[in-house]
Amino acid sequence: MQTITTIGLDIAKSVFQVHGVDAAGQVIIRRQLKRRYVLAFFQKLPPCLIGIEACASSRIIGHVSSLYWAIPCG
Numbered sequence: 837m838q839t840i841t842t843i844g845l846d847i848a849k850s851v852f853q854v855h856g857v858d859a860a861g862q863v864i865i866r867r868q869l870k871r872r873y874v875l876a877f878f879q880k881l882p883p884c885l886i887g888i889e890a891c892a893s894s895r896i897i898g899h900v901s902s903l904y905w906a907i908p909c910g
Contacts, residue, residue: 840864842885856884 840856852874856865869877878886 838862838864840881840884843881843887845886845888847889 838858841859842857844853844855846853846855850871852869852871854865854867854869854877855863858864867877
């Protein structure tokens with residue numbers, strides 16, 4: 837299995853879109869996640885770069901994910 841190095845996260849009110857790629861840019865995962873499953877999903881992954889759309893919710897999600905393993909940049 838290839839390792840996910842970068843994830844794009846499109847956040848919405850109840851369903852999030854997750855798009856993960858490896859170092860070569862090959863798509864590893866494309867998935868819809870309900871809000872209640874997002875944290876459990878990221879807890880299972882090794883640390884990686886996460887891009888989140890800029891909105892009020894992204895700050896909160898970034899903070900919560902950094903408590904588990906991510907190092908926020910910016």
